[in-house]
Amino acid sequence: MNQKYTIALLPGDGIGPEVIKEAVKVLGSLEKSLGLELALNEVPVGGAAYEIEGHPLPAGTLNAAQEADAVLLGAVGGPKWEKIDFSLRPERALLGLRSNLNLYANLRPAKVFPALVDASSLKRELIDNLDIMVIRELTGGIYFGEPRGVESLDDGTRRGFNTLVYTEEEIKRIARVAFDVARKRGKRVVSVDKANVLEVTGLWRDVVTEVHEEYSDIVLEHMYVDNCAMQLVRAPKQFDVIVTTNMFGDILSDEASMLTGSIGMLPSASVGGKTAMYEPIHGSAPDIAGKGLANPLATILSVGMMFKYSFGREEVNAKIELAVESVLDRGIRTRDIMSEEMTEVTTQQMGDEVVAELEI
Numbered sequence: 001m002n003q004k005y006t007i008a009l010l011p012g013d014g015i016g017p018e019v020i021k022e023a024v025k026v027l028g029s030l031e032k033s034l035g036l037e038l039a040l041n042e043v044p045v046g047g048a049a050y051e052i053e054g055h056p057l058p059a060g061t062l063n064a065a066q067e068a069d070a071v072l073l074g075a076v077g078g079p080k081w082e083k084i085d086f087s088l089r090p091e092r093a094l095l096g097l098r099s100n101l102n103l104y105a106n107l108r109p110a111k112v113f114p115a116l117v118d119a120s121s122l123k124r125e126l127i128d129n130l131d132i133m134v135i136r137e138l139t140g141g142i143y144f145g146e147p148r149g150v151e152s153l154d155d156g157t158r159r160g161f162n163t164l165v166y167t168e169e170e171i172k173r174i175a176r177v178a179f180d181v182a183r184k185r186g187k188r189v190v191s192v193d194k195a196n197v198l199e200v201t202g203l204w205r206d207v208v209t210e211v212h213e214e215y216s217d218i219v220l221e222h223m224y225v226d227n228c229a230m231q232l233v234r235a236p237k238q239f240d241v242i243v244t245t246n247m248f249g250d251i252l253s254d255e256a257s258m259l260t261g262s263i264g265m266l267p268s269a270s271v272g273g274k275t276a277m278y279e280p281i282h283g284s285a286p287d288i289a290g291k292g293l294a295n296p297l298a299t300i301l302s303v304g305m306m307f308k309y310s311f312g313r314e315e316v317n318a319k320i321e322l323a324v325e326s327v328l329d330r331g332i333r334t335r336d337i338m339s340e341e342m343t344e345v346t347t348q349q350m351g352d353e354v355v356a357e358l359e360i
């Protein structure tokens with residue numbers, strides 16, 4: 001009997017639908033070649049869902065995600081929804097999915113493909129063979145802390161506030177993810193905090209150090225976030241696994257991604273609960289939406305991560321990575337990674353090229 005998986009597809013806004021479409025081509029090809037049965041359940045999310053149902057994360061969408069074996073998301077957000085109430089912004093859908101599915105660990109690998117080494121703004125020798133894994137805590141910290149809001153003061157001015165909070169348990173579980181991931185890689189973890197200023201990240205540092213006692217084979221180093229931001233552009237190869245808080249991870253993962261040449265190349269996995277979610281780390285890029293300019297590779301590589309982390313099929317991930325590498329080696333490029341003497345293709349053509357490589 002064929003192995004059967006249900007995948008919830010959440011295309012979302014901007015370039016989301018275009019890149020998801022290419023990932024679906026790849027899923028179709030794998031379904032045939034691997035003898036799988038894939039049930040794809042497409043549901044609206046973000047601004048697209050707000051337009052139809054008045055909410056960025058309708059109950060039906062959350063339910064489809066919870067019922068699935070894995071979730072594949074495109075991107076959410078756009079200028080059209082910037083003025084609506086905070087609680088109904090497209091971005092809230094992402095946060096709602098993360099917390100409802102208990103996806104407390106976000107894995108964001110920043111890996112340089114040899115063919116793209118010159119697309120990076122850093123010198124070749126600083127980034128060739130670069131392979132960093134940023135592990136971002138995803139359901140706690142300042143993104144979710146209470147109290148939060150904007151209040152009016154007696155003098156008529158306003159005061160805005162958010163709360164950075166972590167419990168010991170939240171820190172322990174993300175630290176374990178980091179050490180476990182490091183064990184299968186370079187066995188080095190840098191934990192990033194601001195322990196010289198923020199008490200809560202002082203606790204972070206203490207708890208990570210305590211959990212490390214169970215992992216004597218892993219080398220642990222602590223680093224302040226400002227130093228880490230600097231070290232990432234100075235000497236990025238010193239890093240193997242970086243583990244950090246929700247907001248520091250948001251910032252550092254964008255920085256790490258750009259070391260590889262294009263944010264359009266990087267996949268991510270959000271894990272922890274029963275159903276994991278996979279998405280490109282780039283946003284909805286409304287300026288290029290619908291023009292065939294988007295790079296679908298981050299989403300296609302996210303499908304690879306899905307096979308690795310949700311379906312236990314690491315070899316399928318390797319196969320997808322290899323197909324992407326071969327396409328790039330042949331000089332095929334979307335606009336974001338285009339350089340001299342290469343062949344520029346559209347989003348759709350890039351998807352076709354990857355499928356063709358997979359089917360060789």
Ligand code: IPM
Pocket residue numbers: 077091094095250281
């Ligand atoms: C990300 C994004 C999101 C975040 C936004 C869109 C809510 O920047 O996934 O990194 O801040 O987590």
Ligand code: MG
Pocket residue numbers: 250251254
């Ligand atoms: Mg971000």
